[in-house]
Amino acid sequence: MDAALYKTVNVSRGFTYRYWYSPAAEGKPTLLLLHGFPSSSFDWHRQVEYFRPKGYGLVVPDLLGAGGTATPTDPEAFRMALIARDIVDILDAEHLSKVVGIGHDWGSVVLARLANLYDDRFLAYAWNAVPYGPPRPQPVNFDAVLAHFEATTGNARIGYWKFFDEDDAHVVIDQNIDSFLHLVYPPYPELWEEWLSPMNKAKQWITENRTADSPSWLTQEEYNTLRETLVKTGIRSMLNYYKAAVRSLNCQDDQKIPEEAYTIRKPALWISATREAAGATATQKAILDKYVPNNKVVELDVGHWLQLEATDRVNAEWESWFESLGL
Numbered sequence: 001m002d003a004a005l006y007k008t009v010n011v012s013r014g015f016t017y018r019y020w021y022s023p024a025a026e027g028k029p030t031l032l033l034l035h036g037f038p039s040s041s042f043d044w045h046r047q048v049e050y051f052r053p054k055g056y057g058l059v060v061p062d063l064l065g066a067g068g069t070a071t072p073t074d075p076e077a078f079r080m081a082l083i084a085r086d087i088v089d090i091l092d093a094e095h096l097s098k099v100v101g102i103g104h105d106w107g108s109v110v111l112a113r114l115a116n117l118y119d120d121r122f123l124a125y126a127w128n129a130v131p132y133g134p135p136r137p138q139p140v141n142f143d144a145v146l147a148h149f150e151a152t153t154g155n156a157r158i159g160y161w162k163f164f165d166e167d168d169a170h171v172v173i174d175q176n177i178d179s180f181l182h183l184v185y186p187p188y189p190e191l192w193e194e195w196l197s198p199m200n201k202a203k204q205w206i207t208e209n210r211t212a213d214s215p216s217w218l219t220q221e222e223y224n225t226l227r228e229t230l231v232k233t234g235i236r237s238m239l240n241y242y243k244a245a246v247r248s249l250n251c252q253d254d255q256k257i258p259e260e261a262y263t264i265r266k267p268a269l270w271i272s273a274t275r276e277a278a279g280a281t282a283t284q285k286a287i288l289d290k291y292v293p294n295n296k297v298v299e300l301d302v303g304h305w306l307q308l309e310a311t312d313r314v315n316a317e318w319e320s321w322f323e324s325l326g327l
Contacts, residue, residue: 001045001060006068011089013082017061018068019090020048024057029100029123029327032091033060036105036130038184038238040067040229043104047307050315059099061090063107065237067229073236075243080113081253088118097121100327102318104128104307106241116261124325125292126269126318129276129304131284132292134262135254142246146199155193157277160202165246169203170236176209180235181227187213189303192277217309268295269321271314273306296321 001020008018020041024030031051035043041060048058062069064083072078087110091099101122103111108130115125116135125132142161149157163169173180183195183205191212195205214223244250270288272281281299288295298317302309 001042001048008068009090009093011086013086015064015070015072015077015086017064017070017086017090019059019061021060021094022048022052022058023094025055028055028057029098029322030057030059030096032087032099032101033058034087034101034103034107034110035060035063035066036103036107037241038066038180038230038235039105039226042067042225042229044307046311047315047318050311051319054319057096057099059090059094059096061087063110065240066233071233071237073240075240075247075249078240078244078249079253080109080244080250081117081256083110084113084117087114088121091121098123100124100126100322102126102128103130105130105304109133109241115264115266116257119261119264119266122266123327124267124269124322125264126271126321128271128314129273129306131270131272131288132264132268133287134291135250135257136248137251137255137257139248139251150199155197155277156199157197159199160196161242161246162199163203164239164242166203170234170239172203172206173235173239176206177227177231177235179206179209179211181223181230182210182212182214185215185218185223185226185305186303187215189273189275189277192303197277215305215309217305217311222308262291264292265294267321267325268292269317270295270297271306271317272297272299273302273304274299275301275303277303 005022006020008016010016033044040062044060065071101111108127112132146156195201300306300310307314
């Protein structure tokens with residue numbers, strides 16, 4: 001990604017966001033790419049390299065806590081409705097009235113709230129790995145959620161969230177950054193079944209400074225960029241996505257969203273990573289069918305990082321879907 005195309009903007013609540021922007025050619029839509037944890041706009045560099053020469057516009061922010069964007073330490077700053085407003089401020093800065101929203105991981109959650117709150121700004125939505133989820137207006141007993149997953153699937157699925165919610169988790173991770181990256185970018189997806197999703201195992205892996213081979217789909221140069229970016233910003237701020245969720249900080253905003261806004265009627269694509277250890281495809285598909293009637297689902301036999309593990313397939317699926325919609 002051409003470093004000269006990065007820009008910054010001060011959003012309405014005062015934070016500085018960095019984003020990469022390339023305008024669309026005549027007749028082409030603009031794609032808004034929202035990355036996840038523990039990443040930055042660099043997550044999408046292969047998609048940028050593919051779609052920019054074809055004339056697609058691209059807006060690729062470093063989300064709050066990541067890359068060159070502000071890194072607040074208060075979990076309250078990471079309420080989804082607030083971040084959604086930040087993203088709209090970026091669109092306003094570039095005078096973009098409508099875009100195609102595309103998310104991955106926590107970027108998918110941000111995209112869901114954008115769909116609930118600012119649907120008029122979007123032509124269509126594409127969720128990758130993590131699908132659309134409706135607002136949660138009531139506090140969640142997180143321990144009960146983990147117990148339910150354990151009882152129904154034999155695995156807590158998101159047990160690592162408990163570790164990420166600990167006040168000193170960032171200290172452990174920053175001290176063992178390669179161990180952390182080897183876990184979150186695993187050489188094979190099933191590593192997560194043993195070391196990420198069960199209770200207490202992610203903390204054990206990182207505290208013991210365990211390592212694994214690099215995945216075949218990630219080059220050493222890409223790994224170095226991911227590592228350098230994370231070392232520069234630190235992990236503390238980005239962990240607040242988990243803290244805000246575990247502590248039900250989004251409820252106050254979700255309670256204000258009318259139930260009719262839970263349903264997304266514009267075209268939507270979900271590319272499911274069927275070897276995603278933290279997910280449950282059947283349950284997620286049922287939620288998608290309930291709230292997103294105009295959806296298309298593509299299942300890929302890959303893990304969480306599908307835009308890196310199956311780059312060509314993801315790019316092709318996006319492009320054919322855009323074309324089917326006349327975008």
